Every structure is written in C-alpha cells, then in structure tokens.
Amino acid sequence: MVLAARLVLAAVFGVAGIAKLMDREGLPRAIGSFGLPARTWKPLGYLLVSCEFVTALALTVNPWAGIGALGALGLLLSFCLAIVVSIARGRTPECHCFGGLRATPVGWATLARNGLLAATAGFVATDGRAPWFFTGLGTIAATCWVVLRLKRSGKVRPGMATPGFSLPDTTGRVWTLDKLLAAAHQPLLLLFTDHACGACDALLPQVARWQQTYAERLTIAIVNGGPPADSVAFSREHGLRNLLVDEDRMLLTTYGLTATPSAMLIDTDRILAAVPAAGSAEIADLVTRALQPRSRSTIARRALLFASATMVPTFISTRAxxxxxxxxxxxxxxxxxxxxxxxxxxxxxxxxxxxxxxxxxxxxxxxxxxxxxxxxxxxxxxxxxxxxxxxxxxxxxxxxxxxxxxxxxxxxxxxxxxxxxxxxxxxxxxxxxxxxxxxxxxxxxxxxxxxxxxxxxxxxxxxxxxxxxxxxxxxxxxxxxxxxxxxxxxxxxxxxxxxxxxxxxxxxxx
Incomplete structure (x- = not known):
C-alpha cells in the first residue's frame, strides 16, 4: 500500500513538474494571478518546478521516501493555503497545477483534490501508520472532489462538444455554430465582448487585424453583449467582421463564462480545443496556439507526459x-x-x-x-x-x-x-x-x-x-x-x- 501511494505521488509531482517546465510562459502569469509581486513570478516558478522534481525523485528512492512525502505534504498544504486565501478574497485565478496540460480556475474542487493528495502524502510520511485515519481523510476529500466536479459538469470543458447557438449579426443575418464552422472549414475562435467593457474596446483593434491577417487559417467571430446599436458602432469603428449580437448575454452564461473579454477555441468537429482564455494576454496566446500546426491528440500528449513523469527533458536545439x-x-x-x-x-x-x-x-x-x-x-x-x-x-x-x-x-x-x-x-x-x-x-x-x-x-x-x-x-x-x-x-x-x-x-x- 505504501509503495503504491509513493508511486502515485511521484507520478503526480513528476507530471506537474514536466508540464510546468513546458508552460514556462503561462506559469509566471498564473503565479501573478494569486496577487504576488511581479519580481517574484519567475523565481517562484523555477523554485516550484525544482521542488516538484526533487519531491518526485525522493519518493522513488527508498531511503528518501519519507523526506519526499514530507516535502509533498508541505507543497500541498501551501497550495491549499494559497487557494483558501484567494477564495476568501473573491478571486479564482487560473491554476496551472499541471501547466498548460490542464489550466482551470481554482475553487473548492481544487482544494478537495489537494486534500486527497495531502492525505496520501501523510500516509506515506508515517510509513503506513494509522491507515484508517488517512483513509478516512482521503475518502472525505475524494467524495467532496467528485461532488464538486459533478456540479461543474454542465460547463463546457476542453474535449467536450460545444453547444450550438443561433445569433444575428449586425446586418440581421442569423448565424449558427455549424454555419460558422462550415463557412471556411477551419477552427473557430469565439470572442466574447461587451459594450461596457473597456478592456474589450482596447483589444478590438488587434482583433480586427487578426481577422484580416489570419482569415484563411482561423475564423474569428465576436459575440457582443448589449444593445444591437452598440454592436453596430463597434463593427464600424474597428472594421470588424463576423460580429454577432447577444443582447441578453445568454451565450456567455450557457458556456459558463463569467467575464469579458473571453475567448473559446472550437475545432472543426465542434469540440472545445482549449481552456477558455480570459483577458487580452491569454486571448493572444490562444490565437497563437490556434495558428500552430495541429499536433497529436490531447490523450496522446497526456500519455506521453505520464510515461516520462520521472524524466527531465534534456534536449536543447543547438541551432536555436x-x-x-x-x-x-x-x-x-x-x-x-x-x-x-x-x-x-x-x-x-x-x-x-x-x-x-x-x-x-x-x-x-x-x-x-x-x-x-x-x-x-x-x-x-x-x-x-x-x-x-x-x-x-x-x-x-x-x-x-x-x-x-x-x-x-x-x-x-x-x-x-x-x-x-x-x-x-x-x-x-x-x-x-x-x-x-x-x-x-x-x-x-x-x-x-x-x-x-x-x-x-x-x-x-x-x-x-x-x-x-x-x-x-x-x-x-x-x-x-x-x-x-x-x-x-x-x-x-x-x-x-x-x-x-x-x-x-x-x-x-x-
């Protein structure tokens, strides 16, 4: 039992470290979203990745397993404290716990998952003593995690089929999701804006440039909340195309989004291809991702990461x-x-x-x-x-x-x-x-x-x-x-x- 728990924790921390190492651009922003000073973002990111690798390695080596378990417990409790403080302050920053592999907003479900892992780490740290105590804690945390995830099951998540919609554009022509995807047979970026959103107004000139530059590789449609007259003004002012009017902001709610500007990347099979992006920086990154050549499937990428959980990438391009x-x-x-x-x-x-x-x-x-x-x-x-x-x-x-x-x-x-x-x-x-x-x-x-x-x-x-x-x-x-x-x-x-x-x-x- 103890050996199995050690291997599970080593795999979790190994995958987390590798995924963060591959997401070195998103990790500092994720750390900053917890309210830490900008000068600490990169140092903390490197420190966190190093600690996760050391913890994974220690858990796989017999004499150091107890120390590795204590390190895992300390990291998990620190994560739990950061999540509680953020929720108490009314913030739900995006957790890059597994880098770009799975970046989702923190919440009580994240806390419950970390509680389950902390109970496992405590079981290993005590070398299997008091198994009923740690089993009970783990069962409670696992139950809370499953229940909280089921409550979120109505939201659209990566890998799920995207619900359809029917919305008019600024000329009165009605568009559906299938019609937008079929028009150019290429991925669709749905950008959600609002007439009262200052950040949206600042982003729209860049969106117009994207629409013109990448028209043959990516369809970009803007779903603007508020009165149709405001959408018409937006379209004329910035030279936008594919601007749809969602007067009651129902589609934003349907997709489980809570703020503007936000964006969703949908592939040609109506599958949500990535975690929804919030804010101009994340949206720009999502556009860059959409323009990259399609790589292996998400399942294959996850399998590759898990298979190499205890390995540190050593290949560096000499040409670069x-x-x-x-x-x-x-x-x-x-x-x-x-x-x-x-x-x-x-x-x-x-x-x-x-x-x-x-x-x-x-x-x-x-x-x-x-x-x-x-x-x-x-x-x-x-x-x-x-x-x-x-x-x-x-x-x-x-x-x-x-x-x-x-x-x-x-x-x-x-x-x-x-x-x-x-x-x-x-x-x-x-x-x-x-x-x-x-x-x-x-x-x-x-x-x-x-x-x-x-x-x-x-x-x-x-x-x-x-x-x-x-x-x-x-x-x-x-x-x-x-x-x-x-x-x-x-x-x-x-x-x-x-x-x-x-x-x-x-x-x-x-």
Missing amino acids: MARGVTWVNWRPKQVKFAGGWLCKQSYALCTKAACKPSPSDPNVLICRCVVEYGYSYGYKSCAERAPVGNRLVSTFSTQNTNPHTRTMTCTSRAQWANCLDVDCEIDPRNPRHAVCRCKSVESGDFFTFGGNCDTSTCTSVIWSAATPPGVPFQAAMESIGLSVTLPKACPTGTDDDDLPPNRLELLWGE
Whole structure:
C-alpha cells in the first residue's frame, strides 16, 4: 500500500513538474494571478518546478521516501493555503497545477483534490501508520472532489462538444455554430465582448487585424453583449467582421463564462480545443496556439507526459542556441535580429500617442501609451526590457493597428517624440496605460500611426513617431514564422495611395 501511494505521488509531482517546465510562459502569469509581486513570478516558478522534481525523485528512492512525502505534504498544504486565501478574497485565478496540460480556475474542487493528495502524502510520511485515519481523510476529500466536479459538469470543458447557438449579426443575418464552422472549414475562435467593457474596446483593434491577417487559417467571430446599436458602432469603428449580437448575454452564461473579454477555441468537429482564455494576454496566446500546426491528440500528449513523469527533458536545439533563440512553447521568446531584439513580454506601445512637453526637462516629452503583451522590437535586450514592478520599456509593434490605421507622413519641420527603448511607468489609476518619458526631436519627414491622416496635426499635435528606415519589425516576425500586416500610407491623391507592403518596409521595416 505504501509503495503504491509513493508511486502515485511521484507520478503526480513528476507530471506537474514536466508540464510546468513546458508552460514556462503561462506559469509566471498564473503565479501573478494569486496577487504576488511581479519580481517574484519567475523565481517562484523555477523554485516550484525544482521542488516538484526533487519531491518526485525522493519518493522513488527508498531511503528518501519519507523526506519526499514530507516535502509533498508541505507543497500541498501551501497550495491549499494559497487557494483558501484567494477564495476568501473573491478571486479564482487560473491554476496551472499541471501547466498548460490542464489550466482551470481554482475553487473548492481544487482544494478537495489537494486534500486527497495531502492525505496520501501523510500516509506515506508515517510509513503506513494509522491507515484508517488517512483513509478516512482521503475518502472525505475524494467524495467532496467528485461532488464538486459533478456540479461543474454542465460547463463546457476542453474535449467536450460545444453547444450550438443561433445569433444575428449586425446586418440581421442569423448565424449558427455549424454555419460558422462550415463557412471556411477551419477552427473557430469565439470572442466574447461587451459594450461596457473597456478592456474589450482596447483589444478590438488587434482583433480586427487578426481577422484580416489570419482569415484563411482561423475564423474569428465576436459575440457582443448589449444593445444591437452598440454592436453596430463597434463593427464600424474597428472594421470588424463576423460580429454577432447577444443582447441578453445568454451565450456567455450557457458556456459558463463569467467575464469579458473571453475567448473559446472550437475545432472543426465542434469540440472545445482549449481552456477558455480570459483577458487580452491569454486571448493572444490562444490565437497563437490556434495558428500552430495541429499536433497529436490531447490523450496522446497526456500519455506521453505520464510515461516520462520521472524524466527531465534534456534536449536543447543547438541551432536555436547558435542563433541566440530561447524557445518557449515551440516558438522563440526572444530573437536577436538586425542589431535589435524581438521579445515576447509586456511592453508600452506609443505608435499613436499624443505627447506634451515635460515641465522639468525641455528635451523630454511625456507620452501616454498603451500597455500590451506580445512580440515587440527594440534595440535594448529582452532582459533590459523585462517589466519590473510598474516599470516597462516602450518598443515597436503593430499590435494596436486595424484595417483603418494609416501611416501619416509629416514633411514640415515639427517637434515629435522618439519613444523607442525609453522607460515608462504603468499608470496606477489605469494599468492599461503607461506614462513614457520620450526624447524630443525636431525634424521634417517623420511618420506616425496617429493623426488619422490629418496632416494639420503634424504641427498642432506632438506625435510619437519615427523616421526612415524605422525598425525591422516585419522582417523579424517573419523570421519566426509569424506574418504582420503593416498599415498603408495615408491617401495623397496620387497613384501611391495604396502602397504595397514592400514600399511600407521603407518606412517601418527593412
């Protein structure tokens, strides 16, 4: 009995450690969702994975089994305490207990499962003494876990068939789930938004770009809650397609979602392909996952993890090391390219920022920029740009552009702000924005994504801008297999109104 319990615990902690190691991007965010300071996310993640591997190894070696069981009990009780504190504060952060393999919000069911494992660890730590006591605790915890999971059985979970629906779009045409899937024979991303959701409004320009860029690989439909008039306004403002109206927000409730923005990835067989994503960062990760080539089935991946529960991955790509690439989830997290760095992390984006002079330094302009998460390009290393507390660095990307965004050329000599690689601070009143101290420049021929093609603002507004040749963001993204669409130039009344992408590279690319 004791040997069987040891092997079960070793397998659980081994799988958890391997899964977290493969989900090094999601793990720090999961730790942060429990309310811990940002500077502790990565160190705690590495410490947790190390402890789980050491615990799994100790449980499989006879002289150390008792110590391994005590370590398992300590980890499980710490997890239980963190869950209780979160629930008491009204939070249900996503638990990456098994990394990206199974990431679900914490709750009483998670607590009951950990209680069952803690009872097993106590049984091993006492070398099988008082078996009725630990059996009783385990039975109570197991019963609670099963009952609580049955209560959640009505919610849509990965691997389950997605319930159908019938909703009108902004033109009155009625769409069903089957019709959306059959229209292009490709996966469907359902994005849930609401007219009263500020985070949704900030995300929609990026959604419009996704719809345009990935139309042949992924169908993206937006389900917007609230009056139809608001959905029509959203569609026109951001150039959105496939915007469905869910006036009473019934579909959000049907799918067991509680907040916006949220997204669900559904495969061509109507099966929910991943845990629903909440927030712009998780939704961007879900889009990236949807665009990756389909790999082996979930069952096969889980079998592979369990079969290698006590093994630590040792394979490192020598080619990736030679290129200075750090791989995360089969895609580089950082790439050195053309003298700069393409990094995937949080950053400040100032491509449309209107700025004002600093009251204390005439060479500095204060710009209010947008906080984003994803790939961006700059000339500081990724380590130098890594967010620390409320500090961010401003870098370049096209993340908040949409089909209506244009590149405005200013030829008259005027003041503008160079925000590339400058330090910024997150606004404590609105964490979606950052205040950046940009460099004041005065010259002609600069380019900005702001201004809405009104060239009179070149001198009346101080724009965050750049000069040719700009930064090679597009080429850097293509080097890792991701394509981006650069905004077209503003109309000039000439044949060059619709500049092709290779002409725009002169401005923002190569």
